[in-house]
Amino acid sequence: MDCKYFGECGACRIYKDGYEGQLSEKLEINRDRFLNFYKKDISVFKSSDSHYRSRSEFKIWHKDDDIYYGMNHLQHKGVVLVDDCPQVNEFIHALMPKLLISIIDKDIGYKLFGADFLSSNSGEIVVSLIYHRKLDEQWQEKATEIAKELGIYIIGRSRKQKLIVGQDYITESLNIQNEVYRFKYIENSFTQPNSKVNEQMISWALKSISDCDGDLLELYCGAGNFTIPFAKKFNKVLATEISKPSINAAKENMLLNDVHNIEFVRMSVEEFVQALDGKREFRRMNEIDINAYNINTIFVDPPRSGMDEASCRFASRYDNILYISCNPETLARDLDILAKTHDIMDMALFDQFPYTHHVEMGVKLIKR
Template sequence: MNCKYFGKCGACVVYDGGYEYQLSLKVELNKDRFRPFYGGNISVFKSPDSNYRSRSEFKIWHMDDEIHYAMNNIDKNGVVLIDECPQVSRPIYVLMPKLLKAIKDNNIDFKLFGVDFLSSNSKEIVVSLLYHRSLDAAWKEIATKIAAELEIYIIGRSRGQKVVAGQDYITEILKINGSEFRFNYIENSFTQPNSKVNEQMISWALENLSDTDSDLLELYCGAGNFTIPFAKEFRKVLATEISKSSINAAKTNMGLNSVENIEFVRMSVEEFVQALDGVREFNRMKDIDISSYGINTIFVDPPRSGMDEATCNFASRYENILYISCNPETLARDLAILCKTHVVNDLALFDQFPYTHHAEMGVKLSKKG
């Protein structure tokens, strides 16, 4: 990727030597990090080297009578004004200058401080315009006109206010192992930022699933990014997630994919373990017959903080563990517990965030002996 803001913009901090070199640094770092747990080769899944981000956020900077996109400076001292970003998906890249011009021409830039983009592989785009002022009917009328002209959806946000011009979601189509899966991605909710790497990540996970004649338990299921493809392989899936909006989105995505063999439970991992062990009874579990499940495999995709010791010990009960991590440091910490009972069979690196130090990791573990 060639970017005229390398060395200035803080979005990319590892850029010398090009894409292959920055990726090699991540691979070597994580070979060393995970050597106590795994001596084999790391499976490496590359990103496109440009136009890979389907979700992006920019500041809006007002200067004289003009507005500009802006990012934090690489030294975190002020901002750098930009007029393009080769990180973002091609539809977002093309839209950026058109959107800025439309905002200015239609005089809806007053107290605008940020723009968020969310795009799909089918080129749908939701744009969120962030304001330090309340938005009225006149604003919505103008935003609706701009949305129609640019063939996008626009959301206006200010404190305590959300104004929708069109709809607040896109429908993403992921192609995985010859099959297509559809997901509604809602504005201002978590989605995987790199759709091509996400497809590779799900494919890797599917290939590493074990004992698919039984049932699967998934913790931290989110909106069903992994859950729904997994459901095609298992008899039944029991999935937990603490976020109510994520559970609702996951149920919608079940319908989009004609999947019926998933039961979602809105509970924290701690609550779920208590329910499973009979320590406490929860209303949210009253319609779920735990005794009907035969679970040998557990899948976890925790937040950056990883899993706590109690959750690691709970996961260790199962024959097979599949772990996706967005933070290699906490993954290494958790493996120190998991590898007391399990052995690592495969380790993968997914380059979700090129030109940064971040890497997504995947680990397949099976019980010793």
Template sequence: MNCKYFGECGSCRNYKDGYEGQLLKKIELNKERFKDMYSSEIDICKSPDSGYRARAEFKIWHIGDDIQYAMNALEHKGVVIIDECPQVNEHILKLMPSLLKEIKDKQIDKKLFGADFLSSSSGEIVVSLLYHKKLDTEWELQAKEISQKLGVYIIGRSRKQKVVVGQDYVTETLHVNGSDYKFMQIENSFTQPNPRVNEQMIAWAMHQFDGINGDLLELYCGAGNFTIPFASKFDKVLATEISKSSIAAAKNNMLLNDVTNIEFVRMSAEEFVQALDGVREFRRMAEIDINSYELKSIFVDPPRAGMDEESCAFAARHDNILYISCNPETLHRDLIYLTKTHDIQRMAMFDQFPYTDHVEMGVKLTKKA
């Protein structure tokens, strides 16, 4: 990727040796990090060199009567004014200048401080415009005109206010192992930002469950990014997630993909463990016959903080553990606990965020003989 803001913009930090150079640094760093518990090869899932982000957030910077996109400068020393970002996919890249022009022409730039983009691979886009003022009917009329002219959906956000022009989601299609999976991705909720790496992550995760029978338990399921494809590998899947909007999207995604063997439950991982062990009763579990599940396998994809010791102890009850992590540091901490009872069979590194220090990791563990 060539970017004229390398060395100024804080979004990219590891750029001097190109894509392959920054990838090699990450591989070596994580081989060293996990060498005390895993010495085999780490599977590597690479990203496209540019145009890989389907989700992006930009500041809107006011210079006199003009407005520009801006990003935090390297080392957070002010901001960098930009007119393009080669990280984003072709649809967002094309939209950025024309959107800014329309906002200025329609005079809805006052108190505007941010623009967030969410795009599908086919070019469906939701743009969220963030304001330090209440939005009125005149704003909505102008936003509708921009929406129709540019062929995008627009959401206006200010404190305690959300104005939707069109819809607040896009529908993404992921291609995995010769199959297509459709996902409703809702504005302002978590989605994987790099769809091409996401496809590789799902394919790798599915492969780790080859030849494993029974049912699957999934904690931290989000909107069903992994859950929906996993349904083809197991008799039944029981999936939990704390976010109400994510559970609603997951249930919709199940319908989009004609999947019928998943039960989604809105509760935290900690609550689910308490329910399963009879510590607490939850009405949300009332209609689920937990005894009908043969749960020998568990899949976890926790937030950056990883899992607490109670959740690790619960995961360790299962014969097969598949762990996807967005934070290798907390993953290493959790593996110290999990490798007391399980052996690591495979590890993978997913380069979701090129030119940064961040990677996602995958680990398959099986119970010790």
């Protein structure tokens, strides 16, 4: 990726020797980190070297009578004003300068301080414009004109206010093992930022569970990114998630893909373990017959904090564990527990965040 802001913009932090150089560095770091657990080759799944982000956030910076996109400086020296970002996908990249011109022309830049972009692989885009002022009907009229002219959806946000111009979501299509899955991605909710690496990640996960049978238990299911493809491989899936908006989106995505063998339950992992062990009763579990499940496999995709010790002990009950991690440090900590009862059969590195220190890791474990 050729970016004139390398070394200044904090969005990218590893740029010596280009894409392959940063990938080699991350692989070496994580090969050493997991050497006590896994001595075979770690499978590597690459990103495109540019235009890979389908979700991105920018500051809006005011200077004289003009406005600019801004990013934090790499060395914490204020804000870097940018007129180009080769990280974002081609659709967002093409839209960014046009949007600034429209905001100035329509005079809706007053107290605007942020712009968030969410795009599908086909170019459907929601832009969230974030303000330090209350938005009125005049703003909505002008935003509607911009949305129509640019062929996008716009969300206006300010304190305790959300105005929707068009709709607040996009519909993404993912091609996974020659099958297309559709997902509703809602503005201001978590989605995978690198859609092409996400496709590779789901494909790897499906391949990893291809020899598993029975039913699946999934913890931290989010909006069903893995859950729905998994449902095609298992008899039944029981999936838990603490976030109410994510659970609601997961249920919509299930119907969007004509999948009917998933039961979603909104509760934390800690609550679910307590319910499963009969230590507490939850009304949210009343309609779920846990005894009807034949669970041999558990899938976990926790937040950056990883799993706590109790959750790891719980996961260790199952024959097959598939773990996707967005933080290799907490993954290594959790493997200290999981590797006491399970052997690591495969590890993968997914370069979800090129030119940064961040990666996603996948681990397949089987009980000894």
